[in-house]
Amino acid sequence: MTRKFFWxxxxxxxxxxxxxxxxxxxxxxxxxxxxxxxxxxxxxxxxWPQARPIAPFHLSTQNGANFGxxxxxxxxxxxFFGYLSCPDVCPTTLQTLADFRRRLLAxxxxxxxxxxxxxxxxxxxDTAERVGAYIGYFDRDFLGLTGEAGELxxxxxxxxxxxxxxxxxxxxxxxxxSTSVLLVDPAGRVVGGLPAPHDPARMLxxxxxxxxxxxxxxx
Numbered sequence: 001m002t003r004k005f006f007w008x009x010x011x012x013x014x015x016x017x018x019x020x021x022x023x024x025x026x027x028x029x030x031x032x033x034x035x036x037x038x039x040x041x042x043x044x045x046x047x048w049p050q051a052r053p054i055a056p057f058h059l060s061t062q063n064g065a066n067f068g069x070x071x072x073x074x075x076x077x078x079x080f081f082g083y084l085s086c087p088d089v090c091p092t093t094l095q096t097l098a099d100f101r102r103r104l105l106a107x108x109x110x111x112x113x114x115x116x117x118x119x120x121x122x123x124x125x126d127t128a129e130r131v132g133a134y135i136g137y138f139d140r141d142f143l144g145l146t147g148e149a150g151e152l153x154x155x156x157x158x159x160x161x162x163x164x165x166x167x168x169x170x171x172x173x174x175x176x177x178s179t180s181v182l183l184v185d186p187a188g189r190v191v192g193g194l195p196a197p198h199d200p201a202r203m204l205x206x207x208x209x210x211x212x213x214x215x216x217x218x219x
Contacts, residue, residue, distance in 0.1 A: 039213055040209060040213060042205075042206065042209060043192075043209055043210060043213055045195060046183075046192045046193065046194060046195070046206050046210060047192045047210065047213070048160075048190065048191060048192045048193070051185070051187075051190065051191045052158065052159065052189060052190040052191075053158070053188070053189055054069045054072060054155070054158050054159060054184070054189070054190065055069070055154050055155070055157070055158035056068065056069060056154075057151050057154045057155040057158075059119070059145040059146060059147035059151055059152065060128060060145065060147055061128070061143050061144060061145060062128045062129070062131045062132030062135070062136075062143070062144040062146070063128075063132065064128060067145055070188070071115075072184045072188040073186065073187070073188045074113075074186055075113045075114055075115060075186055076114045076115075076184070076185060076186060077115040077116075077184035078097065078100075078114065078116045078117065078181050078182070078183065078184075078194075079117045079119060079159065079181065079183075079184055080094070080097065080116075080117070080118055080119070080181050080182070081121050081156060081161045081163060081178055081182075082094075082118060082119075082120070082121065082177060083121050083122035083125075083126055083175050083177070084120065084122065084125070084126045084130055084131065084134050085125065085174075085175075086174075086177075087174075089179055089196075091138075092198075093179065093181070093198055094118065094135065094138040094139075094142070095138055096198040096200050096203070097116055097138070097142075097198075097200075098138045098142075099200040100198075100200040100203045100204060101114075101116060101139060101141075102200075103201070103204045104204060104207070107204065115143060116139065116141070116142045117142075117143045117145060118131070118135050118143070118144045118145070119144075119145045119152070119155065119156070119161075120144065120145065120146050121152065121156070121163040121175050121177050122175055123146055123147060123148065124149075126146055127146065128144070128146050131144035131146055132144055158190075159182055159184075160178075160182070161177070161178045161182065162178050163175055163176060163177035163178065164176050164177075179195075179196040180193035180194060180195050180196065181193060181194040181198065181203075183207075183210070185214075191210075191214075192210065194206060194207070
């Protein structure tokens with residue numbers, strides 16, 4: 001083998017390697033898109049391209065019990081991020097979730113084991129006692145989570161939720177936050193979200209369709 005031929009071989013191998021890598025990087029997102037678009041049209045806005053595992057975190061319920069990723073296991077979970085001083089979106093969503101839960105129970109009494117979880121994105125102001133009193137007004141079976149800011153950020157980031165404090169020119173403080181109700185399956189993975197605006201009847205139709213698409217598991 002001549003020296004010139006050797007270097008041409010090395011160059012060709014490098015080019016082929018780059019081409020193969022680029023093809024794989026293009027093919028993988030396409031495979032993800034194909035998996036999503038295989039879902040019925042009505043579910044494509046609900047189902048995420050890939051299920052997301054939830055990172056380890058340590059928060060507390062309104063009753064002082066520890067709550068981590070393992071508490072999501074074994075049943076479906078509906079998770080909403082918000083805060084107690086939210087002027088409109090949060091109370092409206094919680095009322096809608098309460099109505100949605102009643103419809104779920106009427107359609108399937110086994111849905112009593114599903115968890116509805118409100119996560120406060122204002123840990124400096126939303127104490128466990130205040131959260132418990134607030135969400136209990138909508139449904140006594142709702143779970144409220146509070147805790148340290150770092151633990152909250154870790155949970156939100158792994159679930160694809162976002163929030164940010166904002167103070168306007170008048171000095172009024174608000175917290176912008178995601179409005180979707182996130183769906184955590186019995187394996188403890190975020191598989192999608194019910195987008196706003198929320199309507200309890202529509203939410204029931206979408207969730208039942210999601211169960212059918214995923215194989216009918218209501219565990």
